[in-house]
Each structure stands twice: as C-alpha cells, then as structure tokens.
Amino acid sequence: MGEPKQKHPEFDQEVERLIFTKKYMDIVIQATELDEESFKSSFKEALEGMDFKDSSFSYMSMLTNANLLQRTNEEIRSLKKIYHKPYFARVDYKRKGKDSEEILYFGKASLFDRETQDPIIVDWRSPIANLYYDGRLGEVEYEAEGEIYDGFLSLKRQFIMEDGELADIRDIDLTTTDELLQESLAGSSGNRLTDIVSTIQEEQNRIIRADLNKPIIVQGAAGSGKTTIALHRISYFIYTYQDRFRPEQMMILAPNNLFIDYISEVLPELGVDRILQSTFIDFVQSCIGKKVKLRPPSEKLMGFINHTYEDPEMVQWLSGFKGSLEFKRIIDSYLLDILHTLIPKEDFYLTPKFKLYTADKMENLIRNEYTYLPYYRRVEKVKGVLKNYVRTEKKVLLEKVAKFYDQKLDKALFNSKLDPAKRKSYVTKAMDKKDEMTNEITRESRTAVNAFIRKIPKHTLFHYFKELVTNRELFAKYASDYLDDYQIKYFVDYQLKLHRQKQYELEDLAALLYLQHHLYGVDKDLRAKNVVIDEAQDYSYFQLAALKSALETDMFTIVGDLAQGIHSYRGIQDWNKVIQEIFPRASYTTLQKSYRTTVEIMEIANDILKLLPFELPSVEPVVRHGSKPVYHNWPSADGDKAALLTSEINDLYQDGRKTIAIIGKTEKECQKLEKLLRKHSDVKVQLLGENEEINQKDVVIVHAQLAKGLEFDAVLLCAMEEVFTEVEIDLKLLYVAMTRPLHHLSFYGNDKNDFLLEHVAEGKLGE
Numbered sequence: 001m002g003e004p005k006q007k008h009p010e011f012d013q014e015v016e017r018l019i020f021t022k023k024y025m026d027i028v029i030q031a032t033e034l035d036e037e038s039f040k041s042s043f044k045e046a047l048e049g050m051d052f053k054d055s056s057f058s059y060m061s062m063l064t065n066a067n068l069l070q071r072t073n074e075e076i077r078s079l080k081k082i083y084h085k086p087y088f089a090r091v092d093y094k095r096k097g098k099d100s101e102e103i104l105y106f107g108k109a110s111l112f113d114r115e116t117q118d119p120i121i122v123d124w125r126s127p128i129a130n131l132y133y134d135g136r137l138g139e140v141e142y143e144a145e146g147e148i149y150d151g152f153l154s155l156k157r158q159f160i161m162e163d164g165e166l167a168d169i170r171d172i173d174l175t176t177t178d179e180l181l182q183e184s185l186a187g188s189s190g191n192r193l194t195d196i197v198s199t200i201q202e203e204q205n206r207i208i209r210a211d212l213n214k215p216i217i218v219q220g221a222a223g224s225g226k227t228t229i230a231l232h233r234i235s236y237f238i239y240t241y242q243d244r245f246r247p248e249q250m251m252i253l254a255p256n257n258l259f260i261d262y263i264s265e266v267l268p269e270l271g272v273d274r275i276l277q278s279t280f281i282d283f284v285q286s287c288i289g290k291k292v293k294l295r296p297p298s299e300k301l302m303g304f305i306n307h308t309y310e311d312p313e314m315v316q317w318l319s320g321f322k323g324s325l326e327f328k329r330i331i332d333s334y335l336l337d338i339l340h341t342l343i344p345k346e347d348f349y350l351t352p353k354f355k356l357y358t359a360d361k362m363e364n365l366i367r368n369e370y371t372y373l374p375y376y377r378r379v380e381k382v383k384g385v386l387k388n389y390v391r392t393e394k395k396v397l398l399e400k401v402a403k404f405y406d407q408k409l410d411k412a413l414f415n416s417k418l419d420p421a422k423r424k425s426y427v428t429k430a431m432d433k434k435d436e437m438t439n440e441i442t443r444e445s446r447t448a449v450n451a452f453i454r455k456i457p458k459h460t461l462f463h464y465f466k467e468l469v470t471n472r473e474l475f476a477k478y479a480s481d482y483l484d485d486y487q488i489k490y491f492v493d494y495q496l497k498l499h500r501q502k503q504y505e506l507e508d509l510a511a512l513l514y515l516q517h518h519l520y521g522v523d524k525d526l527r528a529k530n531v532v533i534d535e536a537q538d539y540s541y542f543q544l545a546a547l548k549s550a551l552e553t554d555m556f557t558i559v560g561d562l563a564q565g566i567h568s569y570r571g572i573q574d575w576n577k578v579i580q581e582i583f584p585r586a587s588y589t590t591l592q593k594s595y596r597t598t599v600e601i602m603e604i605a606n607d608i609l610k611l612l613p614f615e616l617p618s619v620e621p622v623v624r625h626g627s628k629p630v631y632h633n634w635p636s637a638d639g640d641k642a643a644l645l646t647s648e649i650n651d652l653y654q655d656g657r658k659t660i661a662i663i664g665k666t667e668k669e670c671q672k673l674e675k676l677l678r679k680h681s682d683v684k685v686q687l688l689g690e691n692e693e694i695n696q697k698d699v700v701i702v703h704a705q706l707a708k709g710l711e712f713d714a715v716l717l718c719a720m721e722e723v724f725t726e727v728e729i730d731l732k733l734l735y736v737a738m739t740r741p742l743h744h745l746s747f748y749g750n751d752k753n754d755f756l757l758e759h760v761a762e763g764k765l766g767e
C-alpha cells in the first residue's frame with residue numbers, strides 16, 4: 001500500500017466552488033426552461049394571430065421568437081452536456097494595470113453571472129483560454145481581437161472529476177510535467193476519438209487557433225493528433241464565427257465511412273455535430289447529382305501490392321497523371337473550347353425582319369459579364385435577357401406594325417384618285433398584311449427564344465468527359481503539350497476500356513467535379529465555407545484544386561502524413577507544390593510528437609520510417625513507456641497458430657486492454673486470419689469492411705490500408721503468406737500498421753524479416 005495521497009490545501013475550497021457552479025447551472029437551466037415555455041406560448045400566439053395577407057408584424061415577431069427559442073435551446077443543451085464536468089482547468093491571472101486578480105475556470109461552454117456578467121465558466125475556445133494552453137507561470141501575454149494583453153499568471157490548475165464529483169486537483173508549474181496528459185494517454189482507446197480540450201498541447205493549440213481566415217496545411221506524424229486537432233479547429237471556428245457561420249457550412253472529408261463513424265463521438269462533444277461529413281466520393285456524387293459506377297478504390301492499391309499488373313509503371317503513371325495539375329490544365333483548355341460552342345454565332349431575330357440582339361453582345365455576356373456563373377447558367381441568363389427583350393420589344397414592334405399599316409390604310413381610304421375596286425384590294429391587302437405581321441410577332445415572341453437557344457448544343461457532364469478522354473484526336477489536341485504519343489494512346493485506350501464497362505475510377509472524380517463546377521455548378525447547400533481534409537496525403541493535386549474551385553473557397557484545413565501516403569502513386573508527394581500551386585495563402589506546420597504510442601513502439605516504427613526513399617524526420621514519442629514489441633514465430637499447424645493468438649488476446653484482456661486489432665497486410669490475408677480464428681478459437685472477431693462500424697467488444701481484423709487513421713489498445717500484426725518487403729508501398733503499409741497501437745504491439749510471422757525487423761536496432765524487440 002502506498003502512502004495516502006496528501007490532500008491539496010485548496011481541495012475543499014474547490015469542492016465548494018464546484019457545488020456553487022452546479023447550483024448556478026441548475027438555476028440557469030430552470031430559468032431558461034421556463035423561458036422556453038413562455039417563448040413557446042408567445043410563438044403559438046404569434047402563429048394564431050397570423051394574417052397571411054398582411055402579416056409583417058406577426059411574422060417578424062414569430063421570427064424573433066423562433067430565433068430566441070433556438071438560442072435558449074442551444075444554451076440549455078450545452079449546459080446540460082457539461083453539467084457533470086463544468087470545467088477542467090483554472091488560471092489565476094492579473095492583467096497589467098489592474099489591481100485584482102481574475103480567477104478563471106475553463107470548460108466546454110461558457111456561463112455568465114446574469115447580473116454582474118462575470119464569467120463563471122469560460123469557454124475553452126475564447127481567446128483568454130490561451131493563458132491555460134500557452135502560458136507558463138509568470139509574465140504572459142495573450143491576444144484577443146488583434147490586441148495583446150500583458151499580465152501575470154500565478155496559477156494553472158487542472159481538475160479531475162469523476163461522476164460529477166471533484167476527484168483531484170493538480171497545480172502545474174514549471175517543474176511538473178503534464179501529468180494529466182500522461183494519464184489521459186495511458187488510458188484505453190474506446191475505438192472512438194475523444195476530445196482533448198483539457199490536455200491540448202502548445203504546438204497543437206497553435207494549429208487549432210491559427211489564423212481562421214487562412215488555409216493551413218499540417219504535416220503531422222502518425223499519432224500526433226492531426227484528426228483530433230482538425231476537429232477542435234472546426235469547433236474553434238464555429239465558436240469564433242458563430243454569428244457569421246452555421247455548423248452546416250463546415251465540412252469534414254474523411255477517407256471512408258468507417259472513419260466517419262470513428263470520429264462521430266467527438267463531434268457532439270465539441271459542439272460540431274451538425275457539420276457536413278462525407279467522403280470525397282460521396283461528396284462528388286452529391287455534387288454531380290448522380291451515382292457513378294466506381295471501381296473499388298482499393299483495387300489498384302491491391303494490384304500494386306499483389307503485383308498483378310503487367311505494366312505497373314504505366315498504371316501508376318496514369319493514376320498520377322489523372323490527379324495532376326497538367327490534367328487540370330488540359331481540362332481548362334477543353335473548357336475554353338466548350339464555352340466557345342455555347343456562344344450563339346448568329347444574331348437574334350424576332351421574325352426575319354427584326355434584329356433584337358446581336359451575337360457579339362451575347363458573346364460579351366457569356367465571356368465577360370457572367371464569368372461568376374457556370375457555363376450553362378450563363379446560357380440560361382442569356383435566354384432570360386432575350387426573353388426580357390422580346391417582352392418589351394414585342395409591344396414596340398406591334399405598335400410599329402400597327403402604325404405602319406394604319407397609315408397605309410389611311411392613305412388608301414382617303415386617296416380620291418383610286419377607283420373603288422383598287423382601293424378595296426389595297427385595303428384588304430394592308431389589313432391582311434397587318435394581321436399576318438401581328439400574328440407572326442405574337443407567335444414568334446412566344447417561341448423564338450426557345451428555338452434560338454435550342455440551337456446551342458446541350459450535353460451532359462458524362463458526355464463531355466467521355467468525349468475528352470476517349471476521343472484520341474481530341475485528347476491529343478489538348479494533351480500533346482504534356483504527353484508523348486505513346487502516353488496519349490495508353491491514356492485513351494485505358495479510358496475506352498473503362499467506358500465500355502460503364503465504369504469510372506476514383507481518379508476520374510476530380511475531373512468530373514471540376515467539369516461539373518464549370519459547366520453546371522454545384523448546389524449551394526453543398527458548398528461548404530470551411531473544409532477539413534483528413535488523411536490528405538491520399539488526395540491528388542487535382543482533387544484539391546477541384547475542391548477549391550467547386551467550393552469557391554480556399555478556407556481549408558488540410559492534415560496528413562506523407563509517411564502514410566500509401567496511395568502516393570495518385571496522391572500528394574510534396575506539400576510545397578500544394579502550397580505553391582493550389583493554396584498560395586496557406587501556412588504550413590509540422591507536428592513531430594506522437595501522442596498515441598509508447599516510446600518502445602515508436603522506436604521500432606521510426607526504424608521502418610528510415611527505410612523510406614525520402615527524408616522524413618523521426619517521430620518523437622511523448623515520454624510514455626510500455627513493453628517492448630515481441631516477435632513470434634508461427635507454429636506450423638493452424639490450430640497451434642490460433643491457440644497462440646488466442647492466448648495473447650486473452651492475456652491482453654486480462655491486462656485491461658479493451659480494443660484489440662489483428663492487422664494483416666491485405667484483405668485476403670485478413671480473410672485467412674478470420675477463418676483460422678473462427679475455426680480454431682472461441683475469440684469473437686469482426687472482419688472489418690470499409691462501411692462497417694467497429695464492434696467494440698470483438699477483436700477487429702483489419703487490413704493495413706483500412707486501419708489507417710484508427711487506433712487500438714493493442715495490435716497483433718500478422719503475416720501468414722503476405723509479407724512486407726522493402727518497396728515503398730510495403731514500407732508505408734507496415735509503418736501505418738505499426739503506429740496503430742496505444743500500448744502493445746506484437747508480430748506473428750514465419751520470419752522476422754516478414755516485417756523487416758532485421759532493420760530494427762538490437763535490443764528494441766522484447767523476448
């Protein structure tokens with residue numbers, strides 16, 4: 001038994017404070033609930049008294065009440081949510097020039113004393129919370145709305161609460177390391193990402209709060225908190241701009257639906273559950289309003305891993321090219337030609353007699369005036385212009401015609417020199433002519449515009465795409481600046497094959513999105529104002545550029561890790577290029593510290609990282625120790641293999657590990673592992689598919705590529721037949737797999753080198 005822990009001298013005081021805060025929250029919640037009732041009844045009244053014809057007053061009052069109702073609902077919601085942990089930290093701070101010290105408590109929402117307006121709880125996203133995240137004790141400064149505030153920080157305190165009660169308090173000074181972080185990391189992964197508001201580190205805080213009006217790109221090591229930080233940044237953004245943006249205007253793009261499920265828990269915690277969440281594939285399909293038949297996106301990767309392609313270099317080249325900015329330029333030139341086809345070449349006439357609008361003017365509208373609109377919308381606008389013209393000109397023309405023939409009639413009727421027979425014939429002729437012209441103008445004014453516009457070609461997105469990529473002559477017209485004849489032929493043949501199978505591949509989606517945006521536009525509701533892209537290393541340059549165009553914003557938070565770029569044949573290889581050519585306003589930051597894994601695991605993963613053909617700095621683990629990873633040789637019989645795994649899994653459960661994954665190199669390998677365990681073991685397993693939710697209670701069997709972004713307490717990395725070699729893609733897959741566990745990693749293979757462990761320095765593996 002250890003020494004009983006000495007109680008902090010101010011513990012009782014803090015308990016009092018917690019009781020006070022909760023009482024206050026009770027009152028506020030009750031009061032606002034009452035308010036809500038009265039809002040509701042006046043809302044009802046407003047509706048009842050509503051006169052739909054002349055209702056500006058009651059309508060206004062309804063709107064105002066609805067607004068208030070929503071606000072109070074939000075308030076209650078967030079207060080109730082934090083009720084059991086109203087705050088997690090406190091700072092004591094004296095602003096320069098002030099006599100008294102402020103005591104501030106930070107939590108996940110804010111609460112003010114309704115009378116004095118003094119803060120009872122300060123939101124972690126408010127500028128002053130930087131004192132907690134950045135500030136060392138002593139002289140400090142923080143920025144709020146462009147002003148720098150100097151002051152003195154005399155206390156930083158963390159609170160640990162259990163079941164709504166204060167369990168412990170810790171003061172942080174220069175000497176103590178961040179115990180709360182250590183404890184939080186030592187905990188178990190619940191298969192879901194959690195919020196880290198109480199332990200955000202300084203380097204992470206800088207990214208979360210980096211200039212919200214600029215794009216940011218983060219190259220962060222495995223486990224450095226990229227996903228977590230990106231989500232906190234959205235939360236910070238929504239808080240800061242709550243008057244200007246709604247959560248629905250934010251979007252997070254995740255690699256697959258499994259990942260969306262994985263982050264789902266943390267979003268409501270951060271108050272951002274209403275943001276759009278999508279995969280790139282789903283997003284593009286929504287934008288183009290149609291589901292396309294897509295080849296399985298991982299098929300190509302598997303083809304490379306399993307060496308099934310006859311000409312892997314060309315397949316790789318083609319994938320890369322379709323994601324390149326050169327391909328975007330090809331499409332830009334193609335679009336210019338498409339635009340040309342949409343410009344009327346003839347003047348617009350109403351009946352062959354009256355020219356209403358010249359082709360030059362229409363060209364000017366389409367090329368210069370409506371540049372803010374997609375092409376087909378520009379044509380629609382021209383149609384509108386012509387219709388308006390017809391509407392106003394019709395009247396003028398009819399009057400002109402009437403006047404002209406009435407004059408003729410007058411002349412005939414009052415011309416005494418005409419004999420009656422001739423006069424009659426003149427009069428009838430003039431009257432007929434008048435009728436004829438009037439009818440013609442009336443008839444044509446109804447149809448002429450439609451008939452004129454109908455002459456402009458109208459095609460679907462898929463038609464345009466197909467034309468470009470499968471018509472060799474056309475493609476060569478645009479591509480010959482970039483590609484040689486062989487490449488052009490290869491490209492077109494490949495696309496023709498896909499087209500015949502009525503299929504597209506992931507790499508085509510950037511071009512489709514880009515064309516959609518320029519030709520027809522993207523629905524306003526889909527145009528997020530602020531976008532987070534996770535696992536961005538798997539995006540191509542063109543994908544990013546197409547997103548930026550389609551969303552008409554460069555407000556992106558892009559996080560990724562090139563070391564985990566297993567799709568680098570089609571993805572980004574250089575962040576510099578992304579900045580220079582796509583997001584010139586972006587700031588760039590790196591995160592080298594890993595919060596996920598133990599020192600022992602990270603050291604081995606770092607040795608694998610060194611084998612990659614490009615330079616990436618080693619990852620620094622936050623100092624947290626665990627057992628050394630162990631390599632096990634497979635016994636020959638299947639039953640024995642399963643028994644070996646089962647015994648380790650049982651030991652891990654005994655040790656309190658909650659989430660365990662068996663990771664294999666490929667899907668096929670995982671199927672074998674599943675079969676093995678189902679047949680020879682009673683351990684419950686779940687073979688994870690791309691669109692499945694993780695079942696927390698089972699051991700998850702997952703292939704390396706799909707495991708990217710996820711984490712588990714323990715990982716058993718298995719190679720039955722498919723081993724990791726020293727090629728780039730294998731190295732990255734191995735690195736991804738090795739960086740998934742929080743606490744425990746072991747290897748199962750036929751040879752140590754199945755996992756390239758010969759490259760791991762002596763002594764780093766356990767026995």
Ligand SMILES: Nc1ncnc2c1ncn2[C@@H]1O[C@H](COP(=O)(O)OP(=O)(O)OP(=O)(O)O)[C@@H](O)[C@H]1O
Pocket residue numbers: 181184185193194196199200201204220221222223224225226227228229561564595596708709710711739
């Ligand atoms: N400041 C922190 N306090 C506590 N836990 C943290 C902190 N930063 C990161 N973590 C934890 O570290 C783990 C890794 O975080 P996250 O998954 O966001 O990293 P990542 O960089 O996206 O990783 P990967 O590239 O491997 O997908 C998570 O469990 C997260 O909760």
